[in-house]
Amino acid sequence: MKVIVTGGAGFIGSHLAAYLSGQGYEVAAVDCFHPYYPAERKERQFQALTGGRVPLVRLDLLDGEQTKRWFAQFRPDAVYHLAALPGVPYSLEQPLTYIDYDIKATVNVLAAAGEAEVRHVLFASSSSVYGDRGNVPLKEEMADGRVVSPYAAAKYGAESFCHAYAHLYGYKMTIFRYFTVYGPWGRPDMAIGTFLRRLMNGEEITVYGSGTARDYTYIDDIVAGMVAALDRSGSQSEVFNLGAGAPVTMEQLLVELRKHFPDMKVVRAPERKGDVKATWADITKAKRAFGYEPKVPFAEGLARTVVWAREYER
Numbered sequence: 001m002k003v004i005v006t007g008g009a010g011f012i013g014s015h016l017a018a019y020l021s022g023q024g025y026e027v028a029a030v031d032c033f034h035p036y037y038p039a040e041r042k043e044r045q046f047q048a049l050t051g052g053r054v055p056l057v058r059l060d061l062l063d064g065e066q067t068k069r070w071f072a073q074f075r076p077d078a079v080y081h082l083a084a085l086p087g088v089p090y091s092l093e094q095p096l097t098y099i100d101y102d103i104k105a106t107v108n109v110l111a112a113a114g115e116a117e118v119r120h121v122l123f124a125s126s127s128s129v130y131g132d133r134g135n136v137p138l139k140e141e142m143a144d145g146r147v148v149s150p151y152a153a154a155k156y157g158a159e160s161f162c163h164a165y166a167h168l169y170g171y172k173m174t175i176f177r178y179f180t181v182y183g184p185w186g187r188p189d190m191a192i193g194t195f196l197r198r199l200m201n202g203e204e205i206t207v208y209g210s211g212t213a214r215d216y217t218y219i220d221d222i223v224a225g226m227v228a229a230l231d232r233s234g235s236q237s238e239v240f241n242l243g244a245g246a247p248v249t250m251e252q253l254l255v256e257l258r259k260h261f262p263d264m265k266v267v268r269a270p271e272r273k274g275d276v277k278a279t280w281a282d283i284t285k286a287k288r289a290f291g292y293e294p295k296v297p298f299a300e301g302l303a304r305t306v307v308w309a310r311e312y313e314r
């Protein structure tokens, strides 16, 4: 089976491409090495995880014609579309860029997949589409467009295009809403990546707001869920939460970090605009549809990430 992973040199994309290739899929990764974080880091993670076994095509998906041509040439059975500009804070500075990278590029991929007669498109959306709901389990049907950042608005808009193009072209559409993914090669701008780098350098870490919680989800669990969903039964267009289903408060995260960095110093700052207070995935739907079952408890996942960071993030 032939599979394209867009955003294949990114954090989640590199892990997914490596796993699929190890399972015998014929995988091609597509990435434009957007400078949101350094291209050199993306090259390192892609090489370290795939071991050079996955071909990488340098292509900007904002170029609709090139995207169509290349999809038609490769003729994939399935496309995982992960390429996007991630991150809430930068979307407050550059909202229009998110319309380009998170919506327009998605529409190009959806059209190219349709023209190439792809059977299944799987899209990386985000828990941010639920907006700020407080500390309650979030069910798929609760998203109603009332989001609190341009990043979330772009993801919600992109989801709508996914439903529309699945209808127009008749392919199966699976939309994943990931909940704060972490692990080895985790994105360097996210909280855990930032904290670990600073702690290893003996620097203080900054915690924004109070009473926050995130449903941190270990990368291997996300990848297992994404691959299990390839063969899902059920209707053409479906949305699934992929989370741990077990929110971790900031105070719990600090307790776990202190076990690895006993001299840790914490600075408090006001909450940042665009951030939600808490996320908590209800994962019942993914469990039923394709047996999704997160396996890595937070303390264990964090310990593995610290081991990785001490070796690679110096």
Ligand SMILES: NC(=O)c1ccc[n+]([C@@H]2O[C@H](COP(=O)([O-])OP(=O)(O)OC[C@H]3O[C@@H](n4cnc5c(N)ncnc54)[C@H](O)[C@@H]3O)[C@@H](O)[C@H]2O)c1
Binding pocket: 006, 007, 008, 009, 010, 011, 012, 013, 030, 031, 032, 033, 034, 035, 036, 042, 059, 060, 061, 062, 081, 082, 083, 084, 085, 086, 087, 101, 105, 124, 125, 126, 127, 177, 178, 179, 180, 181, 182, 187
């Ligand atoms: N990491 C998380 O916790 C998380 C949570 C929710 C949703 N997501 C979504 O999952 C996806 C992957 O996230 P990630 O954390 O691996 O981010 P990442 O930034 O590491 O990976 C995204 C990759 O897409 C590439 N890209 C961006 N625009 C492109 C374009 N026009 N053409 C080709 N390549 C392009 C980038 O160069 C990058 O390598 C994103 O869509 C993100 O919004 C991630």
